[in-house]
Amino acid sequence: METGLMKLALVLVVSSIFLLRGSVANASPPDEPEISADTTDLFARDFNSLAQEWMHAYNRGDSSALTAMYTEDAEYISGHVKGLEARGRDRVIANFQNGVRSGGHVDSVTILSIQQSCDLATLLCRYEATNSGQKAIGRNLLVVKRVNNRWLIVMHMTVV
Numbered sequence: 001m002e003t004g005l006m007k008l009a010l011v012l013v014v015s016s017i018f019l020l021r022g023s024v025a026n027a028s029p030p031d032e033p034e035i036s037a038d039t040t041d042l043f044a045r046d047f048n049s050l051a052q053e054w055m056h057a058y059n060r061g062d063s064s065a066l067t068a069m070y071t072e073d074a075e076y077i078s079g080h081v082k083g084l085e086a087r088g089r090d091r092v093i094a095n096f097q098n099g100v101r102s103g104g105h106v107d108s109v110t111i112l113s114i115q116q117s118c119d120l121a122t123l124l125c126r127y128e129a130t131n132s133g134q135k136a137i138g139r140n141l142l143v144v145k146r147v148n149n150r151w152l153i154v155m156h157m158t159v160v
Helices: 003-024 037-060 063-067 089-101
Strands: 070-077 085-087 104-117 120-131 134-147 150-159
Touching (some): 037 089, 037 104, 037 120, 037 150, 070 089, 085 089
Antiparallel strands (some): 070 085, 134 150
């Protein structure tokens, strides 16, 4: 199996585990602290802020702002990318810059679900975009990691 397909399969399995974890058990495992409603609301605000900042930075073509939102080893998986995957923050950002130059514009990003455990989270998002006059509606799956008290995108997958 190709490395890219193996990583995609791993992301899907990890995401499924996060989703199942939230629906199967209401209690936290003994080694994981209970997360209060206030903390959950704070995470939701952080994640919504990240999504909105990303959308505005993309629409401005602000590569510096986008770069600050990704880990150095970030990956972007999409049918819009040659080979279906861009590896490394520089390639991810270059791909987004190509999208902006080609007439891409993200109209909205809405987080549909959040699964968070310690310093990792998955965000399932719905987005609407207008790309060279064509309306597109799709989904994004973001895997984010807390690094130095900031949530950074580790993996970004887009499905139209």
